[in-house]
Amino acid sequence: MSLPKAVLLLSGGLDSYTAGAMMRADGYELFALTVRYGQVHAREIEAAREVAKALGVTRHVELDVNLAAFGGSALLGDGEVPKNRPLDEHVIPVTYVPARNTILLSIALGWAEVVGAGAIVIGVNALDYSGYPDCRPEYLEAFERLARLATRAGVEGQSIRVLAPLVHLSKADIIRQGHALGLNYGLTHSCYDPGPGGRPCGACDSCRLRAKGFAEAGLTDPAIRG
Amino acid sequence: MSLPKAVLLLSGGLDSYTAGAMMRADGYELFALTVRYGQVHAREIEAAREVAKALGVTRHVELDVNLAAFGGSALLGDGEVPKNRPLDEHVIPVTYVPARNTILLSIALGWAEVVGAGAIVIGVNALDYSGYPDCRPEYLEAFERLARLATRAGVEGQSIRVLAPLVHLSKADIIRQGHALGLNYGLTHSCYDPGPGGRPCGACDSCRLRAKGFAEAGLTDPAIRG
Numbered sequence: 466m467s468l469p470k471a472v473l474l475l476s477g478g479l480d481s482y483t484a485g486a487m488m489r490a491d492g493y494e495l496f497a498l499t500v501r502y503g504q505v506h507a508r509e510i511e512a513a514r515e516v517a518k519a520l521g522v523t524r525h526v527e528l529d530v531n532l533a534a535f536g537g538s539a540l541l542g543d544g545e546v547p548k549n550r551p552l553d554e555h556v557i558p559v560t561y562v563p564a565r566n567t568i569l570l571s572i573a574l575g576w577a578e579v580v581g582a583g584a585i586v587i588g589v590n591a592l593d594y595s596g597y598p599d600c601r602p603e604y605l606e607a608f609e610r611l612a613r614l615a616t617r618a619g620v621e622g623q624s625i626r627v628l629a630p631l632v633h634l635s636k637a638d639i640i641r642q643g644h645a646l647g648l649n650y651g652l653t654h655s656c657y658d659p660g661p662g663g664r665p666c667g668a669c670d671s672c673r674l675r676a677k678g679f680a681e682a683g684l685t686d687p688a689i690r691g
Numbered sequence: 692m693s694l695p696k697a698v699l700l701l702s703g704g705l706d707s708y709t710a711g712a713m714m715r716a717d718g719y720e721l722f723a724l725t726v727r728y729g730q731v732h733a734r735e736i737e738a739a740r741e742v743a744k745a746l747g748v749t750r751h752v753e754l755d756v757n758l759a760a761f762g763g764s765a766l767l768g769d770g771e772v773p774k775n776r777p778l779d780e781h782v783i784p785v786t787y788v789p790a791r792n793t794i795l796l797s798i799a800l801g802w803a804e805v806v807g808a809g810a811i812v813i814g815v816n817a818l819d820y821s822g823y824p825d826c827r828p829e830y831l832e833a834f835e836r837l838a839r840l841a842t843r844a845g846v847e848g849q850s851i852r853v854l855a856p857l858v859h860l861s862k863a864d865i866i867r868q869g870h871a872l873g874l875n876y877g878l879t880h881s882c883y884d885p886g887p888g889g890r891p892c893g894a895c896d897s898c899r900l901r902a903k904g905f906a907e908a909g910l911t912d913p914a915i916r917g
Binding site (some may be wrong): 472473495526528529530531532534535536537557561563564565566567568570572574575576578579580598599601603604607608610611612614615617619622 | 739752754755756757758760761762781787788789790791792793794797798800801802804805806824825830833834835836838840841842843845847849890913
């Protein structure tokens with residue numbers, strides 16, 4: 466019997482690695498999609514390649530969608546990545562990339578339909594996160610409803626699920642899960658504004674959420690070299 | 692007072708040209724987006740450039756999203772474009788591109804948010820069409836609901852509408868509308884499988900729906916040169 470298939474959105478960060486490993490542990494065959502959308506932290510693409518290998522995915526596609534043509538985000542080089550921002554501030558930060566997850570999920574949906582995958586997997590998290598609207602459970606449910614109407618698969622009753630296994634986990638719990646699964650987080654890259662050689666800045670939201678997660682999990686981050 | 696803004700999905704065919712002209716007549720400032728998604732009929736991209744000029748858009752962005760990496764459609768070079776297929780056949784044809792309109796609308800949504808546009812315009816039509824699921828009104832409504840949850844604009848109460856001014860029109864009525872607005876359909880390209888020099892094949896769904904529309908409207912297609 467063939468394994469069920471899933472398309473995994475793979476950024477190169479620790480969340481999508483963990484989400485993919487959880488799916489693999491659940492018996493899924495993985496197809497990994499990484500999008501070069503014009504992110505200033507293109508270092509994460511190299512990490513995604515390593516993670517795809519570590520996950521043993523069937524195929525890893527890297528696709529260009531140059532959202533930097535539009536600008537509108539510090540992650541697209543439009544303004545500075547904020548440093549040491551209060552993480553409990555209830556505003557959507559300037560690192561928000563307009564419609565990013567909708568674009569990523571849409572492309573994953575197309576691929577899922579082609580390979581006959583019953584699921585798209587996204588490593589979003591709505592607890593220790595930056596407050597992006599397209600990481601919330603109600604958004605993911607709306608995308609799944611849309612997918613049923615959008616596709617031949619949906620019309621023919623073969624729905625494509627949107628799975629976000631980390632959505633309700635804290636960063637510490639995500640890291641604990643990955644640790645239990647034996648993942649090497651040294652392969653991953655999280656920083657929005659890396660220095661020479663891809664060195665994490667330690668001060669952007671993504672670095673700080675990661676550091677907080679490792680600290681709370683009582684573990685050492687193997688990507689941080691003294 | 693500045694004009695309201697809209698992002699127009701512009702393929703180079705006659706529908707998106709007409710939809711854009713109707714929006715312009717309604718007083719919108721237009722931002723045109725054309726996606727090179729790997730379509731075999733890349734001739735339509737040149738047409739889109741001409742149409743963008745004719746519409747006087749503020750900016751025309753051409754973006755690459757190589758869906759041919761996935762295949763799964765005759766329009767992506769995966770199999771033959773069907774010729775002289777019965778148009779009232781109730782199946783989704785092999786020219787269906789998985790999730791195409793969802794991908795196009797998502798990218799348009801991102802740009803709309805960046806420029807502060809209140810609308811995305813798509814020239815889909817659910818009457819004289821090929822039966823694609825992502826051309827139906829219920830699909831478009833679901834995308835609009837998703838857009839409210841997906842974006843900062845939506846969270847802040849500035850909803851981005853999905854406008855499909857042609858959705859309930861016959862091809863003949865679309866052409867009559869364009870004729871009344873003085874559009875030059877000689878700029879447009881519809882054929883899925885053009886011959887040398889971009890000459891329409893006359894036998895694919897798109898050519899036949901176009902020919903039927905011109906015939907029913909009692910007009911001559913200026914793009915057909917004897």
